[in-house]
Structure formats: structure tokens, C-alpha cells
Amino acid sequence: MMIRLDIEDLSVARGDRILFRKFGLSLAAGEAAALTGRNGAGKTSLLRAIAGLIRPLEGRIHFQAENGALPPEDARSRELHLIGHQDGLKAGRTAWDELKFQVAWTGGGPGAAEAACERLDLKRLRGLEVRKLSAGQRRRLALARLVASPRRLWLLDEPLAPLDAGRRAAFGELMKAHLDGGGMILAAVHDPLPIAASAIELTA
Amino acid sequence: MLLGRELALSWGRGGGPLLALAFYAATATLLPLATGPEPARLAALAPGSAWLALALASLLSLERLFERDFEDGALDLLALGPAPLELAALAKCLAHWITAGAPLALAAPIVAIALGASPTLAPMIALTALIGGISFSFCGGVGAALSLGSRRGGVLIAVIVLPLFAPPVIFGAGAIDAYGAGLDWKTGLMLLSAFSLACLGLGPFAMAAACRNALS
Numbered sequence: 001m002m003i004r005l006d007i008e009d010l011s012v013a014r015g016d017r018i019l020f021r022k023f024g025l026s027l028a029a030g031e032a033a034a035l036t037g038r039n040g041a042g043k044t045s046l047l048r049a050i051a052g053l054i055r056p057l058e059g060r061i062h063f064q065a066e067n068g069a070l071p072p073e074d075a076r077s078r079e080l081h082l083i084g085h086q087d088g089l090k091a092g093r094t095a096w097d098e099l100k101f102q103v104a105w106t107g108g109g110p111g112a113a114e115a116a117c118e119r120l121d122l123k124r125l126r127g128l129e130v131r132k133l134s135a136g137q138r139r140r141l142a143l144a145r146l147v148a149s150p151r152r153l154w155l156l157d158e159p160l161a162p163l164d165a166g167r168r169a170a171f172g173e174l175m176k177a178h179l180d181g182g183g184m185i186l187a188a189v190h191d192p193l194p195i196a197a198s199a200i201e202l203t204a
Numbered sequence: 205m206l207l208g209r210e211l212a213l214s215w216g217r218g219g220g221p222l223l224a225l226a227f228y229a230a231t232a233t234l235l236p237l238a239t240g241p242e243p244a245r246l247a248a249l250a251p252g253s254a255w256l257a258l259a260l261a262s263l264l265s266l267e268r269l270f271e272r273d274f275e276d277g278a279l280d281l282l283a284l285g286p287a288p289l290e291l292a293a294l295a296k297c298l299a300h301w302i303t304a305g306a307p308l309a310l311a312a313p314i315v316a317i318a319l320g321a322s323p324t325l326a327p328m329i330a331l332t333a334l335i336g337g338i339s340f341s342f343c344g345g346v347g348a349a350l351s352l353g354s355r356r357g358g359v360l361i362a363v364i365v366l367p368l369f370a371p372p373v374i375f376g377a378g379a380i381d382a383y384g385a386g387l388d389w390k391t392g393l394m395l396l397s398a399f400s401l402a403c404l405g406l407g408p409f410a411m412a413a414a415c416r417n418a419l420s
Binding site: 048051052053054055076077078080081082084085086087088089090091092093097101102104105106107 | 205206209212272275276277279281284285286416419
């Protein structure tokens with residue numbers, strides 16, 4: 001189980017442009033951080049670098065488990081969720097098919113998708129094709145895998161943007177429950193998170 | 205699990221196997237129109253051109269193999285799953301072979317016979333097409349992964365992959381010819397199988413590397 005994330009001296013570039021240099025961050029179990037910064041500051045790139053999708057120029061990303069260092073491959077394949085701008089949902093498949101796959105792929109049990117549907121109020125949408133869902137409904141469908149397959153670190157890229165006020169509050173509850181259970185959240189946001197979180201600004 | 209999803213997806217992907225089959229039939233129909241309908245000439249061309257059309261038809265459905273997952277973010281999810289990306293690529297290509305390669309291989313003898321090939325060749329044509337289809341799927345998958353993120357992906361895939369389709373076409377069509385002439389056809393079939401196995405074994409690593417490169 002991951003209990004700590006440490007980032008030291010991280011520099012990330014896209015093409016020839018260096019987005020940020022010598023960035024540092026520590027997150028322990030039960031902590032949340034809200035990552036802010038102007039457009040193009042590299043918030044998304046930082047999250048993708050932590051998820052191992054982008055290779056940083058320099059620096060260290062270190063995952064810590066109870067019994068010592070957690071190998072990055074294990075951390076990324078079992079202990080973290082990344083919810084990006086794109087939800088990874090296939091337009092032609094039903095919401096339920098996609099949810100079932102996402103949950104099973106990320107390691108959730110058989111009943112977990114069902115329970116997550118309940119939590120996120122998705123029951124009525126289950127039979128609909130993804131193409132017929134609104135942006136907010138799609139996002140809720142993507143967020144459902146956070147609840148259904150327990151992973152300790154949530155990397156969220158503007159998770160609240162398409163959600164309405166009520167859903168934001170409801171998702172705040174979910175985030176709170178996750179933190180109380182020893183989880184960690186790093187979210188790139190422009191609006192404040194509905195939970196207590198340390199603020200980190202990403203500057204060049 | 206992944207294989208099941210991929211099967212369902214490629215079944216629905218733009219008409220899936222039916223589209224590939226229709227394309228195959230259309231290409232094969234154009235051939236007598238282009239070369240003239242003399243039965244003797246057609247019969248000589250039949251097995252070889254059935255193979256050529258097969259290569260083109262399987263290329264058609266390869267374009268979206270990784271592209272869609274790349275565009276809608278599903279590739280991120282696949283990269284963060286419990287199985288390595290190599291395995292995901294393997295499942296994708298296997299699904300492509302089942303939904304495109306296998307139906308095309310079953311149609312290949314029909315097309316060849318319609319063009320005037322001897323019916324005794326039919327089992328051999330189906331067998332070589334089935335084995336060759338593996339190399340089309342896995343070799344083509346590498347091309348599809350390499351062309352991720354480029355705008356004219358489909359054309360780029362064709363340029364990357366068609367030269368790599370040369371060995372299976374040579375071995376496959378060669379084996380059929382040898383079989384028809386009563387010569388030793390086993391060598392061609394073995395070489396074809398060897399090439400397909402190599403694609404099956406090496407392709408997923410190349411595809412995963414290309415996908416990682418496209419994501420970063």
C-alpha cells in the first residue's frame with residue numbers, strides 16, 4: 001500500500017520548451033493537494049509524469065509503501081488513478097459496458113462497479129451509449145472507477161470542471177472518504193476543491 | 205477481459221469485418237475488369253491476386269487499431285492497468301486477427317475460385333491466408349502504433365507496412381503456386397509460419413514502445 005509520494009527537483013519539458021524546473025512536492029497518506037497555475041504551466045504534464053506517461057528531464061518521483069520503497073512500475077499499475085481531460089470512454093459502447101471494463105481493468109471486484117453506480121447516481125444512465133451522455137455525465141462515469149477500484153493515489157486533472165454544484169459537493173464527500181481511508185489526492189484545479197487541501201502553485 | 209472488449213470494439217468499428225470483406229470482394233472484382241476476362245490469364249493470376257487483395261483489405265481496418273484509444277484517452281488507462289502495454293497490444297492484434305484476418309481468410313478461397321483458380325487449391329489458400337493474416341495483423345499493428353498522432357495516419361501506415369507485407373505475400377502465394385504445380389509447398393508454408401511467429405513475438409514489444417513514445 002502506498003503511503004507517501006515524494007517528488008524532488010522535477011523538471012519537465014514538452015518539445016523544446018521547459019515547463020517547470022526543480023519542482024518538489026510531498027504527499028502523505030490522508031493528504032490532498034490542489035495544484036494551481038496559469039494555462040500551460042504544466043499541471044497536466046506533472047500529473048502525467050507522476051503516472052509515468054511522460055519521461056521527465058530530470059528529478060525523482062518516489063513512491064513509498066509501508067515496508068520501504070515501492071517500485072514505480074508497481075505503483076503505477078496498481079496504486080494510482082489518473083483522470084485526465086479525456087475520459088477514455090468509447091462513444092459507441094454503453095456506459096455500463098465501459099464502466100465494467102474500466103473497473104475490471106484497474107483491479108476492482110465484480111460487485112464494485114454496481115456499488116459505484118449507486119454512489120455516483122449513474123443507474124439511470126447505464127444502458128445509454130456514451131455518445132449520448134453530457135460532459136458532466138461522462139465525467140461522473142469516469143470518476144466511478146475511482147470509487148470502484150481502490151487505489152491509494154488519485155491524480156485528477158480538473159475533475160470538477162464539467163460537474164454541477166450538487167455533483168461537486170457529492171464528489172467532495174467521496175474525496176473526503178478517500179482521504180479518511182488513507183488515500184492521497186493531487187488535483188490540478190482552477191476552482192477551489194470542496195475539501196481541505198494544501199495549495200501548490202506551479203510556476204516556471 | 206481486454207480481448208473481449210477489443211472484439212466487441214472491432215466488431216462495431218466502422219462495420220467491422222463486413223467492411224473488410226466488402227472491400228476484399230470489390231478489389232477482387234476489379235481485377236478481371238483491369239486485366240481482361242480471359243479465363244486462362246485470370247486463372248494464372250487468381251491465387252496471387254487473392255493474396256494481394258487480402259493484404260490491402262487487412263490494411264484497411266488497421267488504421268484505427270490504436271488511433272481511437274489514443275484520441276479518447278483510453279490508451280492512458282491501458283498504460284496504467286495491471287498488465288503491461290505489450291500484453292494490451294497483443295490482445296488488440298489478436299482481436300484484429302479474429303475479426304478481420306479470419307473472416308478474410310475464409311473468404312479468400314471463394315474469391316480465388318471465383319477468379320478461376322482450381323477448387324483443389326481452396327484449403328491451401330485458406331490455410332496460408334489464415335497464417336499470413338497473423339503477420340498482417342501484428343506487422344500492421346506496429347505501423348498503426350508508429351503512426352499515432354500523425355495527421356494522415358492511414359496513408360502513413362500503408363507506407364510503413366506494405367513493404368513489410370512483402371515476405372508473407374511472397375511465401376504465401378509461392379506456397380499456393382507450388383501446391384498447385386505439385387511441387388514442394390511445405391517450405392513456403394514453413395517460411396510463412398516463421399514470419400508470422402516472428403511478428404507475433406516481436407510485434408507487441410515494438411507496438412508498446414511506439415505507444416509509450418506517442419503518449420509522452
